Amino acid sequence: MTTTASAIKFAYWVPNVSGGLVVSNIEQRTDWSYDYNVRLAQAAERSGFEYALTQIRFTAGYGAENQHESVSFSHALLAKTEKLKVIAAILPGPWKPVLAAKQLATIDYLTQGRIAINVVSGWFRGEFDAIGEPWPEHDQRYVRSEEFIRTLKGIWTTDNYSFDGKYYQFQNYTLKPKPLQKPYIEVFQGGSSRAARDMAARVSDWYFTNGNSVEEIKKQVDDVRSKAKLANRQVKIGVNAFIIARDTEEEAKAVLNDIIAQANVEAVNAFGDATREAGAAAPEREGNWAKSTFDDLVQYNDGFKTNLIGTPQQIAERIVALKNVGVDLVLSGFLHFIEEVEYFGEKVLPLVRQLEQQQEHHLAAKSA
Structure with missing residues:
Protein backbone atom coordinates (compact mmCIF):
# COMPACT_ATOMS: atom_id res chain seq x y z
CA MET A 1 0.00 0.00 0.00
CA THR A 2 1.30 3.47 -0.86
CA THR A 3 2.41 5.17 2.34
CA THR A 4 1.02 8.55 3.30
CA ALA A 5 4.52 10.02 3.14
CA SER A 6 5.24 8.80 -0.39
CA ALA A 7 1.79 9.40 -1.91
CA ILE A 8 1.46 12.47 -4.12
CA LYS A 9 -0.77 15.07 -2.47
CA PHE A 10 -3.55 17.24 -3.86
CA ALA A 11 -4.56 20.82 -3.21
CA TYR A 12 -7.19 22.99 -4.82
CA TRP A 13 -7.39 26.71 -5.51
CA VAL A 14 -9.98 28.27 -3.22
CA PRO A 15 -12.32 30.48 -5.29
CA ASN A 16 -12.37 33.30 -2.74
CA ASN A 37 -16.64 27.64 -0.40
CA VAL A 38 -17.67 25.83 2.77
CA ARG A 39 -19.49 23.19 0.73
CA LEU A 40 -16.46 22.96 -1.58
CA ALA A 41 -13.98 22.59 1.30
CA GLN A 42 -16.06 19.81 2.84
CA ALA A 43 -16.40 18.07 -0.55
CA ALA A 44 -12.64 18.36 -1.14
CA GLU A 45 -11.88 16.94 2.29
CA ARG A 46 -14.18 13.97 1.64
CA SER A 47 -12.64 13.51 -1.82
CA GLY A 48 -9.05 13.12 -0.64
CA PHE A 49 -7.62 16.63 -0.99
CA GLU A 50 -5.12 17.45 1.77
CA TYR A 51 -4.67 21.19 1.09
CA ALA A 52 -6.58 24.24 -0.12
CA LEU A 53 -4.90 27.48 -1.24
CA THR A 54 -6.63 30.83 -0.80
CA GLN A 55 -5.81 33.67 -3.20
CA ILE A 56 -4.65 37.15 -2.25
CA ARG A 57 -5.89 40.07 -4.32
CA PHE A 58 -6.48 43.67 -3.26
CA THR A 59 -7.89 45.17 -6.45
CA ALA A 60 -10.28 44.15 -9.21
CA GLY A 61 -8.95 43.02 -12.55
CA TYR A 62 -8.76 40.18 -15.09
CA GLY A 63 -12.33 39.13 -14.39
CA ALA A 64 -11.94 39.21 -10.59
CA GLU A 65 -14.25 42.00 -9.46
CA ASN A 66 -14.58 40.82 -5.86
CA GLN A 67 -12.03 39.36 -3.47
CA HIS A 68 -12.37 37.98 0.05
CA GLU A 69 -9.25 38.51 2.20
CA SER A 70 -7.16 35.37 2.33
CA VAL A 71 -6.19 34.86 5.99
CA SER A 72 -9.60 35.47 7.55
CA PHE A 73 -11.23 33.41 4.78
CA SER A 74 -8.79 30.56 5.41
CA HIS A 75 -9.66 30.58 9.10
CA ALA A 76 -13.37 30.52 8.29
CA LEU A 77 -12.93 27.44 6.09
CA LEU A 78 -10.84 25.71 8.73
CA ALA A 79 -13.66 26.22 11.23
CA LYS A 80 -15.96 24.19 8.96
CA THR A 81 -13.57 21.30 8.19
CA GLU A 82 -11.75 18.65 10.19
CA LYS A 83 -8.64 17.49 8.30
CA LEU A 84 -8.03 19.91 5.44
CA LYS A 85 -5.00 22.19 5.77
CA VAL A 86 -5.61 25.65 4.31
CA ILE A 87 -2.72 27.66 2.89
CA ALA A 88 -3.27 31.40 3.33
CA ALA A 89 -1.62 33.63 0.74
CA ILE A 90 0.18 36.65 2.21
CA LEU A 91 2.00 39.55 0.54
CA PRO A 92 5.03 41.04 2.29
CA GLY A 93 4.44 44.75 2.20
CA PRO A 94 0.77 44.91 3.19
CA TRP A 95 1.58 42.37 5.93
CA LYS A 96 4.38 42.85 8.43
CA PRO A 97 6.06 39.71 9.82
CA VAL A 98 5.01 40.35 13.41
CA LEU A 99 1.32 40.63 12.47
CA ALA A 100 1.48 37.55 10.20
CA ALA A 101 3.35 35.54 12.85
CA LYS A 102 0.84 36.33 15.59
CA GLN A 103 -2.22 36.01 13.34
CA LEU A 104 -1.14 32.62 11.99
CA ALA A 105 -0.01 31.29 15.38
CA THR A 106 -3.44 32.07 16.79
CA ILE A 107 -5.22 30.40 13.87
CA ASP A 108 -2.91 27.38 14.21
CA TYR A 109 -3.81 27.15 17.90
CA LEU A 110 -7.54 27.45 17.18
CA THR A 111 -7.55 24.87 14.37
CA GLN A 112 -5.28 22.17 15.84
CA GLY A 113 -2.37 22.90 13.51
CA ARG A 114 -4.08 23.16 10.11
CA ILE A 115 -2.96 26.55 8.79
CA ALA A 116 -0.10 27.08 6.32
CA ILE A 117 1.21 30.16 4.50
CA ASN A 118 1.99 30.99 0.88
CA VAL A 119 4.37 33.95 0.67
CA VAL A 120 3.62 35.86 -2.55
CA SER A 121 6.45 38.20 -3.48
CA GLY A 122 4.25 40.17 -5.88
CA TRP A 123 4.15 40.54 -9.65
CA PHE A 124 1.32 43.06 -10.22
CA ARG A 125 2.73 46.55 -9.75
CA GLY A 126 -0.62 48.25 -10.34
CA GLU A 127 -2.02 46.66 -7.21
CA PHE A 128 0.87 47.88 -5.04
CA ASP A 129 0.60 51.39 -6.52
CA ALA A 130 -3.15 51.44 -5.85
CA ILE A 131 -2.75 50.68 -2.14
CA GLY A 132 0.28 52.91 -1.63
CA GLU A 133 2.80 50.14 -1.00
CA PRO A 134 6.44 50.44 -2.11
CA TRP A 135 7.40 48.36 -5.17
CA PRO A 136 11.02 47.18 -4.85
CA GLU A 137 12.69 45.95 -8.04
CA HIS A 138 12.33 42.26 -8.90
CA ASP A 139 15.17 40.63 -6.97
CA GLN A 140 14.67 42.96 -4.00
CA ARG A 141 11.11 41.70 -3.66
CA TYR A 142 12.61 38.25 -3.10
CA VAL A 143 15.14 39.66 -0.64
CA ARG A 144 12.21 41.10 1.28
CA SER A 145 10.26 37.82 1.07
CA GLU A 146 13.27 35.86 2.29
CA GLU A 147 13.63 38.16 5.30
CA PHE A 148 9.88 37.84 5.86
CA ILE A 149 10.14 34.03 5.97
CA ARG A 150 13.29 34.02 8.09
CA THR A 151 11.70 36.33 10.64
CA LEU A 152 8.47 34.29 10.76
CA LYS A 153 10.43 31.14 11.48
CA GLY A 154 12.54 32.96 14.06
CA ILE A 155 9.51 34.36 15.88
CA TRP A 156 7.78 30.97 15.82
CA THR A 157 10.73 29.03 17.23
CA THR A 158 12.77 31.43 19.41
CA ASP A 159 12.24 33.49 22.52
CA ASN A 160 13.92 36.91 22.75
CA TYR A 161 14.21 36.90 18.96
CA SER A 162 16.40 39.54 17.29
CA PHE A 163 16.93 40.22 13.60
CA ASP A 164 18.61 43.09 11.79
CA GLY A 165 17.72 42.99 8.10
CA LYS A 166 17.28 45.45 5.28
CA TYR A 167 13.48 45.33 5.48
CA TYR A 168 12.71 44.03 8.99
CA GLN A 169 14.21 44.48 12.44
CA PHE A 170 13.39 42.77 15.74
CA GLN A 171 14.85 43.27 19.20
CA ASN A 172 14.36 40.59 21.89
CA TYR A 173 10.82 39.80 20.75
CA THR A 174 8.97 36.81 22.23
CA LEU A 175 5.72 35.52 20.76
CA LYS A 176 3.40 33.47 22.98
CA PRO A 177 1.65 31.22 22.35
CA LYS A 178 3.77 29.84 19.58
CA PRO A 179 2.18 27.68 16.84
CA LEU A 180 1.13 24.13 17.62
CA GLN A 181 2.90 22.86 14.49
CA LYS A 182 6.53 22.05 15.14
CA PRO A 183 9.03 23.30 14.34
CA TYR A 184 6.80 25.92 12.67
CA ILE A 185 3.88 26.46 10.31
CA GLU A 186 4.56 25.18 6.77
CA VAL A 187 5.81 27.85 4.36
CA PHE A 188 4.92 27.71 0.66
CA GLN A 189 6.25 30.03 -2.02
CA GLY A 190 5.81 30.42 -5.77
CA GLY A 191 7.66 31.85 -8.75
CA SER A 192 9.77 30.61 -11.64
CA SER A 193 12.62 33.13 -11.81
CA ARG A 194 16.14 32.39 -10.65
CA ALA A 195 15.58 34.57 -7.57
CA ALA A 196 12.41 32.63 -6.69
CA ARG A 197 14.12 29.25 -7.01
CA ASP A 198 17.15 30.41 -5.04
CA MET A 199 14.96 31.73 -2.24
CA ALA A 200 12.95 28.52 -2.11
CA ALA A 201 16.14 26.50 -1.79
CA ARG A 202 17.28 28.61 1.17
CA VAL A 203 14.16 29.16 3.24
CA SER A 204 10.87 27.68 1.94
CA ASP A 205 9.35 24.30 2.75
CA TRP A 206 7.40 24.12 -0.52
CA TYR A 207 8.01 25.60 -3.97
CA PHE A 208 5.02 26.19 -6.26
CA THR A 209 5.69 26.40 -9.98
CA ASN A 210 3.35 27.29 -12.81
CA GLY A 211 1.96 24.55 -15.01
CA ASN A 212 4.25 23.08 -17.64
CA SER A 213 5.29 19.89 -19.41
CA VAL A 214 6.86 17.07 -17.42
CA GLU A 215 10.24 17.83 -19.04
CA GLU A 216 10.18 21.53 -18.14
CA ILE A 217 8.93 20.85 -14.61
CA LYS A 218 11.78 18.37 -14.11
CA LYS A 219 14.30 21.13 -14.92
CA GLN A 220 12.86 23.33 -12.18
CA VAL A 221 12.60 20.47 -9.68
CA ASP A 222 16.23 19.50 -10.30
CA ASP A 223 17.42 23.10 -9.96
CA VAL A 224 15.57 23.78 -6.70
CA ARG A 225 16.51 20.41 -5.19
CA SER A 226 20.22 20.71 -6.08
CA LYS A 227 20.39 24.20 -4.59
CA ALA A 228 18.53 23.07 -1.47
CA LYS A 229 20.94 20.18 -1.04
CA LEU A 230 23.87 22.62 -1.02
CA ALA A 231 22.11 24.39 1.86
CA ASN A 232 21.52 21.04 3.60
CA ARG A 233 17.78 21.44 3.16
CA GLN A 234 14.89 19.65 1.47
CA VAL A 235 12.17 21.46 -0.48
CA LYS A 236 8.93 19.89 -1.66
CA ILE A 237 7.46 20.79 -5.05
CA GLY A 238 3.90 21.74 -5.99
CA VAL A 239 2.74 22.15 -9.60
CA ASN A 240 -0.24 24.12 -10.86
CA ALA A 241 -2.72 22.25 -13.06
CA PHE A 242 -6.19 22.97 -14.42
CA ILE A 243 -7.91 19.60 -14.42
CA ILE A 244 -10.59 18.66 -16.95
CA ALA A 245 -11.55 15.06 -16.24
CA ARG A 246 -14.35 13.61 -18.36
CA ASP A 247 -15.51 10.13 -19.32
CA THR A 248 -13.94 10.50 -22.77
CA GLU A 249 -10.91 12.40 -24.07
CA GLU A 250 -13.11 14.06 -26.71
CA GLU A 251 -15.39 15.51 -24.03
CA ALA A 252 -12.45 16.87 -22.05
CA LYS A 253 -10.83 18.49 -25.09
CA ALA A 254 -14.16 20.00 -26.12
CA VAL A 255 -14.43 21.69 -22.72
CA LEU A 256 -10.90 23.10 -23.09
CA ASN A 257 -11.72 24.40 -26.58
CA ASP A 258 -14.91 26.03 -25.30
CA ILE A 259 -13.06 27.75 -22.45
CA ILE A 260 -10.52 29.24 -24.87
CA ALA A 261 -13.12 30.07 -27.55
CA GLN A 262 -15.08 32.10 -24.99
CA ALA A 263 -12.02 33.77 -23.46
CA ASN A 264 -12.40 37.32 -22.22
CA VAL A 265 -9.95 38.70 -24.79
CA GLU A 266 -9.55 42.13 -23.22
CA ALA A 267 -8.89 40.69 -19.75
CA VAL A 268 -6.47 38.02 -21.04
CA ASN A 269 -4.50 40.61 -23.01
CA ALA A 270 -4.37 42.96 -20.01
CA PHE A 271 -3.12 40.09 -17.85
CA GLY A 272 -0.54 39.22 -20.52
CA ASP A 273 0.72 42.81 -20.59
CA ALA A 274 1.10 42.85 -16.80
CA THR A 275 2.95 39.52 -16.77
CA ARG A 276 5.33 40.66 -19.52
CA GLU A 277 6.13 43.81 -17.54
CA ALA A 278 6.76 41.67 -14.45
CA GLY A 279 8.96 39.24 -16.38
CA ALA A 280 10.97 42.03 -18.00
CA ALA A 281 11.83 43.27 -14.50
CA ALA A 282 13.72 40.06 -13.70
CA PRO A 283 17.48 40.22 -14.34
CA GLU A 284 17.22 37.27 -16.72
CA ARG A 285 14.31 39.11 -18.45
CA GLU A 286 12.11 36.08 -18.05
CA GLY A 287 9.34 35.58 -15.54
CA ASN A 288 6.62 33.05 -14.79
CA TRP A 289 4.71 33.56 -18.02
CA ALA A 290 7.60 34.30 -20.44
CA LYS A 291 6.68 31.50 -22.86
CA SER A 292 2.90 31.54 -22.35
CA THR A 293 0.63 31.94 -25.36
CA PHE A 294 -2.76 33.68 -25.33
CA ASP A 295 -4.42 30.27 -24.86
CA ASP A 296 -2.16 29.49 -21.88
CA LEU A 297 -2.98 32.81 -20.20
CA VAL A 298 -6.70 32.04 -20.20
CA GLN A 299 -5.79 29.98 -17.12
CA TYR A 300 -3.68 32.43 -15.21
CA ASN A 301 -1.11 30.04 -13.77
CA ASP A 302 -0.50 28.09 -17.00
CA GLY A 303 -2.66 25.25 -15.74
CA PHE A 304 -3.51 23.98 -19.22
CA LYS A 305 0.18 23.32 -19.91
CA THR A 306 0.31 20.53 -17.33
CA ASN A 307 -2.12 18.62 -19.57
CA LEU A 308 -4.27 16.98 -16.92
CA ILE A 309 -7.06 16.98 -19.49
CA GLY A 310 -8.67 13.73 -20.59
CA THR A 311 -10.07 10.55 -19.09
CA PRO A 312 -9.49 9.56 -15.47
CA GLN A 313 -6.93 6.96 -16.60
CA GLN A 314 -5.00 9.46 -18.76
CA ILE A 315 -4.94 12.02 -15.97
CA ALA A 316 -3.88 9.47 -13.35
CA GLU A 317 -0.98 8.32 -15.55
CA ARG A 318 0.16 11.93 -16.12
CA ILE A 319 -0.01 12.66 -12.39
CA VAL A 320 2.23 9.68 -11.65
CA ALA A 321 4.61 10.89 -14.38
CA LEU A 322 4.82 14.21 -12.52
CA LYS A 323 5.50 12.37 -9.28
CA ASN A 324 8.31 10.46 -10.99
CA VAL A 325 10.19 13.69 -11.77
CA GLY A 326 9.89 14.88 -8.17
CA VAL A 327 6.50 16.58 -7.85
CA ASP A 328 5.00 16.18 -4.37
CA LEU A 329 1.70 18.00 -4.81
CA VAL A 330 -0.71 18.94 -7.61
CA LEU A 331 -2.41 22.31 -7.10
CA SER A 332 -5.69 21.93 -8.95
CA GLY A 333 -8.16 24.26 -10.57
CA PHE A 334 -11.52 23.21 -12.02
CA LEU A 335 -14.29 24.74 -14.12
CA HIS A 336 -17.23 23.60 -11.94
CA PHE A 337 -15.48 23.14 -8.62
CA ILE A 338 -17.72 21.10 -6.33
CA GLU A 339 -18.92 18.55 -8.87
CA GLU A 340 -15.50 18.19 -10.49
CA VAL A 341 -13.67 17.84 -7.18
CA GLU A 342 -16.09 15.03 -6.32
CA TYR A 343 -15.61 13.42 -9.75
CA PHE A 344 -11.83 13.62 -9.27
CA GLY A 345 -12.08 11.98 -5.85
CA GLU A 346 -14.32 9.21 -7.16
CA LYS A 347 -12.79 8.51 -10.57
CA VAL A 348 -9.21 9.79 -10.73
CA LEU A 349 -7.68 9.58 -7.25
CA PRO A 350 -8.25 5.81 -6.81
CA LEU A 351 -6.42 5.22 -10.12
CA VAL A 352 -3.52 7.40 -8.95
CA ARG A 353 -3.21 5.38 -5.74
CA GLN A 354 -3.45 2.13 -7.70
CA LEU A 355 -0.67 3.22 -10.09
CA GLU A 356 1.49 4.34 -7.17
CA GLN A 357 1.02 0.98 -5.49
CA GLN A 358 1.87 -0.93 -8.67
CA GLN A 359 4.99 1.17 -9.07
CA GLU A 360 6.08 0.52 -5.47
CA HIS A 361 5.55 -3.21 -5.88
CA HIS A 362 7.57 -3.17 -9.11
CA LEU A 363 10.45 -1.31 -7.45
CA ALA A 364 10.34 -3.64 -4.44
CA ALA A 365 10.47 -6.69 -6.73
CA LYS A 366 13.46 -5.26 -8.62
CA SER A 367 15.41 -4.61 -5.44
CA ALA A 368 14.56 -7.98 -3.85
Missing part, protein backbone atom coordinates in the same frame (compact mmCIF):
# COMPACT_ATOMS: atom_id res chain seq x y z
CA VAL A 17 -11.98 35.63 -5.73
CA SER A 18 -14.83 36.08 -8.20
CA GLY A 19 -14.54 34.96 -11.81
CA GLY A 20 -13.43 31.38 -11.25
CA LEU A 21 -10.08 30.00 -12.36
CA VAL A 22 -10.28 30.82 -16.07
CA VAL A 23 -10.44 34.25 -17.72
CA SER A 24 -13.38 33.22 -19.88
CA ASN A 25 -17.04 34.02 -20.34
CA ILE A 26 -17.89 30.32 -20.31
CA GLU A 27 -20.39 29.24 -17.65
CA GLN A 28 -18.63 28.29 -14.42
CA ARG A 29 -20.71 26.60 -11.76
CA THR A 30 -18.29 28.01 -9.21
CA ASP A 31 -18.98 30.82 -6.78
CA TRP A 32 -16.77 33.02 -4.63
CA SER A 33 -19.27 33.17 -1.74
CA TYR A 34 -18.52 31.79 1.71
CA ASP A 35 -21.41 29.30 1.62
CA TYR A 36 -20.22 27.82 -1.66
